[in-house]
Amino acid sequence: MAELLRAAGFFDLRGAAPFVVAAAVAMYFLVEQLSYLRKKGPLPGPSLxxxxxxxxxxMIRDPTGFWDAQAARARESGAGLAADFLFGRFIVFVRDSELSHRVFANVRPDAFHLIGHPFGKRLFGDHNLIYMFGEDHKDLRRRITPNFTPRALSTYAAIQQRVILAHLRRWLDQSAATGEAMPIRVPCRDMNLETSQTVFVGSYLSEKARERFAKDYALFNLGLMSVPVDLPGFAFRRARLAVARLVRTLGECARKSKARMRAGGEPECLVDYWMQETLREMDEAAAAGRPPPAHTGDEEFGGFLFDFLFAAQDASTSSLCWAVSALDSHPDVLARVRAEVAAAWSPESGKPITAEKIQGMRYTQAVAREVVRHRPPATLVPHVAGEAFQLTEWYAVPKGAMVFPSVYESSFQGFASPDAFDPERFFSEARREDVACKRNFLAFGAGAHQCVGQRYALNHLVLFLALFVSVADFRRDGTPGCDEPVYMPTIVPRDGCAVYMEQRCRTFPSF
Known part of the structure; x- marks a missing residue:
């Protein structure tokens, strides 16, 4: 019998190899499908x-449509949640504001881990504020606080205005030369990169280093939106290597700042304020015979500064574009902003707008907040469930799931006529929607990882608004669908916010 079976090929696996492989692949697909369905449970989402x-x-071809579909499922089902599957990872989309707060409030090793990007840990490196937990994270945020005091913000405001005006001058010159509409998304991004570099590390970054920095940051941006293949020749690998170079460069800036602050120099940029306070705490520890505070190495500072840069760069670019679009489509708002700015500052004054006058521009501040509410730049804040978490009475997020609280969806919950662009909601003493709907205003996050630089970010938007409306007359190139949001990686107008511009003031500001 054995000889007959052998002759029939039952014991010859060479011919059966393709069938074995096919069976193994089919089994893998089946197990993956069953695992997805088990994790999905009662959540709305694709069945297969x-x-x-x-x-x-x-998601890659049409990110706007993909996330809109998640929101629609979560809304139409009444669950406030939706499920899907991306690159072998089970994901949970969170539309409901209160459920988003539950995620933000439970960032800890045994609950949710903030990751900032689905593959951020591999891309950003180890020394990053967003990956920290508990007392370690709390202590570092405490030591970051001196970077955003009124005195520090006043120092930054003067720098911000010089950089903004230099770029506005170039925009106006280009517009005058071509007479054509100019998409301002990329110019805004370039302006913000120079602003961040100058505000954060000042003169510690040479012109040559700035050129390399800009190229590396462009590689990083491309990697953010690419397939996460960490192999030579792929955008993700180039981005990861670029981040490593950027972190080293910023770490060298921290080293130079430490030396200058140790020598008694006055703070001129953010890293100076940070190093001044860090050196004080290091000296106190040394005098008491204690080891230096944690996270005071130059490379670690480089990683943290890159975290700041990432937070300030693309989000700010998004907000500036949406602000210009909103002012163009709401001439009454534009007129009020111009009148308020003109009452406080003139381009012919030869002086920058002071910190006190920035705070006094209450309506312009309200416009800035409404821009951020109406078009929150970072629409989603990715987390990973470190352990299974009971998010609702009827659903537990499984361990390893990627969770996406939607800041965008929260921004349209609770507010009166939420689809309307209406700065009065943040300005009117009678309405006070900023108080009544505070839990739905999540553009800067919530909980322990709420954006530490939100005051700086809003100041930057206010200063841009004040300077732009004062020096430029402008109008949008209103092509069909130009203001549809697209992901780049934050949301921006589809046409890159193309505008016609010409100089408005008699004398262009110089100070």
Whole structure:
């Protein structure tokens, strides 16, 4: 019998190899499908998913449509949640504001881990504020506080205005030369990169280093939106290597600042304020015979500064574009902003707008906050469930799931006529929607990881608004669909916010 079976090929696996492989692949697909369905439970979402990729192709091709579909499922089901599958990862989309708060409030090793980007740990490196927990994170944030005092913000405001005006001059010159509408998304990004570099590390970054810095940051931006293949020749690998270079460069800036502050220099940029306070605490520890405070190495500072840069760069670019778009489509708002700024500052004054006058521009401040509410730049804040977490009475997020609280969806919950652009909601003493709807205003996050630089970010937007409306007359190139949001990686107008511009003031500001 054995000889007959052998002759029939039952013991010859060479011919059966393709069938074995096919069976193994089919088993993998089945296990993956069953695992997805088990994790999905009662949540709305696709019943069948493409093996490994899931909905990744649609997400890459049309991120706006993909996330809109998640929101629609969560809204129409009444669950406030939706499920899907991306690159082998089970994901949970969170639309409900209170459930988003539950995620933000439970960032800890046994609950949710803030990651900032689905593959951020690999991309950003180890020394990053967003990956820290508990007392370690709390202590570092405490030591960051001196970077955003009124005195520090006043120092930054003068720098911000010089950089903004230099770029506005170039925009106006280009517009005058071409007579064509200029998409300002990329110019805004370049302006913000120079602003961040100058505010954060000042003169410690040479012109040559700035050129390399800009190239590396462009590589990083491309990697953010690419397929996460960490192999030579792929955008993700180039981005990861660029981040490592950027961190080293920023770490060298921290080293130079420490030396200058140790020599008694006055703070001229953010890293100076940070190093001044750090040196004081290091000296106190040394005098008491204690080891230096944690996270005071130059490379660690480089990682933290890159975290600041990432937070300030693309989010600010998004907000500036949406602000210009909103002012163009709301001439009454534009007129009020111009009148308020003109009452406080003139381009012909030869002086920058002071910190006190910035705070006095209450309506312009309200416009800035409404821009951020109406079009929150970072629409989603990715987290990973370190352990299973009971998010609702009826659903527990499984361990390892990627969770996406939607800041964008929260921004349209609770507010009166939420789809309307209406700065009065933040200005009117009678309405006070900033108080009544505070828990839905999540553009800067919430909980322990709430954006530590939000005052700086709003000041930057206010200063841009004040300077732009004072020196430029402008109008949008209103092509069909130009203001549809697209991900780049934060949301921006589809046409890059193309505007016609000409100089408005008699004398362009110089100080």
């Amino acid at each position: 998913v493409v093996p490994f990729l899931g909905s990744a192709v649609r």
